[in-house]
Amino acid sequence: MSQERTVQLRRYRIVDGEMAAFTAWWRSRLLPARVAYGFVLESAWVVPETDEFVWAVSAEGDGEAFARLDAAWAASPERAAAFVDVPQRVASMDLRIAVPAA
Numbered sequence: 104m105s106q107e108r109t110v111q112l113r114r115y116r117i118v119d120g121e122m123a124a125f126t127a128w129w130r131s132r133l134l135p136a137r138v139a140y141g142f143v144l145e146s147a148w149v150v151p152e153t154d155e156f157v158w159a160v161s162a163e164g165d166g167e168a169f170a171r172l173d174a175a176w177a178a179s180p181e182r183a184a185a186f187v188d189v190p191q192r193v194a195s196m197d198l199r200i201a202v203p204a205a
Contacts, residue, residue, distance in 0.1 A: 106163055107163070107164060107165055108143075108161045108162065108163055108164070109161060109162060109164060109165060109166050109168065109169035109200060110145055110159050110160070110161040110200065110201045110202075111159065111160050111161070111169065111173070111198060111199070111200055111201070112157070112158075112159050112198070112199050112200075112201045113157070113158050113159070113160065113196065113197075113198050114155060114156075114157045114196065114197040114198075115155065115156045115157075115193045115194075115195070115196045116153070116154055116155055116193070116194045116195045116196070117154045117155070117156055117192055117193060117194065118154075118191070118192050118193070118194050119154060121192040122149060122151075122154060122156070124192060125156060125192040125193070126149065126156065128189060128192075129147075129156070132185045132189075133185045136181045136182060136184070136185045137160065137176065137182075139181065140172070140175075140176050140179065140181060140182075141162055141163075141172055142160045142161065142162050142172070142176070143160065143161045143162065144158065144159075144160060145158075145159035145160060145161050146158065146159050147159075154194075159201065166200055169200070
């Protein structure tokens with residue numbers, strides 16, 4: 104039996120004209136820091152028509168374990184370092200736990 108994983112779907116509406124800068128920063132600074140913290144990138148997508156950036160990240164364990172890891176990440180110096188000198192490029196976000204369809 105495989106280890107339980109929790110997946111979080113993250114949908115961001117990016118400020119007009121900032122998608123290229125956002126994705127470059129996300130790829131070079133945020134994603135490596137999150138992966139080093141114990142998260143796994145499941146997928147990432149850009150929706151050009153709506154200026155959305157959608158990605159799914161997972162971690163071992165149930166929803167409570169994910170919430171604990173995510174809270175520790177949010178308070179970590181690694182996350183803070185990833186945001187140093189980065190302007191706000193996310194206009195809005197929606198974060199949801201996702202479950203397999205079948």
